[in-house]
Amino acid sequence: MKIKELEIPAIVHKLQTLSERMKEHSTKLPHVKSDLSKFLSGYNGEKSLEFHLTFLQEDLYHILHDVRLYDGERFFQIDVLVISPFFAVIAEVKNLSGHITFDGKFNQLIQSKNGQERAFPDPLLQVQRQITQFRAWLKKSSLPQVPLHGIIVMSNPYSVLTSSEYEADNLIVKPPSLVSSIDTIKKQYDQPFITQKELKKLTKQILIKHEPDQSPILDRYGLERTDIISGVFCPECNSFPMKRVYKYWTCPKCSCRSTSAHLSALKDYYLLFGKTITSKQLREFLMIDSYQLATRLLQSTPHLTKSGHYKSTIYTISEQINL
Numbered sequence: 001m002k003i004k005e006l007e008i009p010a011i012v013h014k015l016q017t018l019s020e021r022m023k024e025h026s027t028k029l030p031h032v033k034s035d036l037s038k039f040l041s042g043y044n045g046e047k048s049l050e051f052h053l054t055f056l057q058e059d060l061y062h063i064l065h066d067v068r069l070y071d072g073e074r075f076f077q078i079d080v081l082v083i084s085p086f087f088a089v090i091a092e093v094k095n096l097s098g099h100i101t102f103d104g105k106f107n108q109l110i111q112s113k114n115g116q117e118r119a120f121p122d123p124l125l126q127v128q129r130q131i132t133q134f135r136a137w138l139k140k141s142s143l144p145q146v147p148l149h150g151i152i153v154m155s156n157p158y159s160v161l162t163s164s165e166y167e168a169d170n171l172i173v174k175p176p177s178l179v180s181s182i183d184t185i186k187k188q189y190d191q192p193f194i195t196q197k198e199l200k201k202l203t204k205q206i207l208i209k210h211e212p213d214q215s216p217i218l219d220r221y222g223l224e225r226t227d228i229i230s231g232v233f234c235p236e237c238n239s240f241p242m243k244r245v246y247k248y249w250t251c252p253k254c255s256c257r258s259t260s261a262h263l264s265a266l267k268d269y270y271l272l273f274g275k276t277i278t279s280k281q282l283r284e285f286l287m288i289d290s291y292q293l294a295t296r297l298l299q300s301t302p303h304l305t306k307s308g309h310y311k312s313t314i315y316t317i318s319e320q321i322n323l
């Protein structure tokens with residue numbers, strides 16, 4: 001039973017917006033673009049698992065995607081968590097292409113692709129750390145313990161896998177074998193450790209305690225507001241800034257007119273700067289001079305809540321704007 005659906009992670013939305021609104025000459029743009037493709041690839045890897053997970057016995061397993069919990073000292077993120085009354089599996093998903101070697105001697109994963117080699121941290125160490133942290137979280141939350149198992153899923157169907165002095169070969173799977181690996185683990189257990197009721201309570205607690213990473217994206221790259229391009233983008237040709245002429249946003253390049261192009265800019269604002277905005281900040285970002293127009297736009301926009309009075313009025317943007 002799917003308890004927590006796989007969604008496009010917030011960081012992907014933020015990085016997409018950031019890469020579109022960073023000034024062309026920024027030296028940090030390549031870094032942002034490379035991170036964006038890394039996070040997108042991770043998401044696509046997990047997406048490719050979804051179909052295979054539907055073959056798990058519906059009433060026995062609870063499936064949760066992208067869980068982020070706090071163990072009392074630090075946050076930890078689990079790609080896929082499969083829990084039953086008998087045991088739980090923490091799956092670490094890697095979507096790497098090319099020839100992949102698991103090197104047990106130096107605890108690294110080596111990707112050979114297009115004549116180049118690149119090293120990554122050993123996913124076994126990652127999954128072992130997640131097991132330790134999840135166990136600590138269960139204890140801290142006074143929840144019943146179930147045996148925990150780690151699996152490394154290499155989601156790229158075209159990657160070629162080999163290993164060298166690697167003790168955990170049996171924990172590495174490709175998506176089509178994930179379900180049979182979980183079935184094999186199941187054979188170790190005759191008796192459940194928790195009841196169905198306790199399982200429901202456990203997954204409910206995970207959903208309650210799940211905390212998405214909301215750290216400001218600009219801080220991640222040491223960027224300032226001045227590094228970001230202001231203005232309303234044309235929905236037709238992506239030129240900016242559109243000019244407000246009478247009741248319309250008008251594109252200086254293709255002459256397209258829109259009454260709602262500022263909504264997309266406001267969504268960008270939300271992703272880049274956070275959920276609160278003042279009239280002054282709106283005017284600066286949409287590049288308009290009129291205080292009255294700013295007020296009218298703020299008051300007519302859905303997903304905004306007003307608080308405060310006069311000069312201290314602040315509008316809070318709801319996350320619904322991102323849907």
Ligand SMILES: [Zn+2]
Nearest residue numbers: 234237251254
């Ligand atoms: Zn245009």
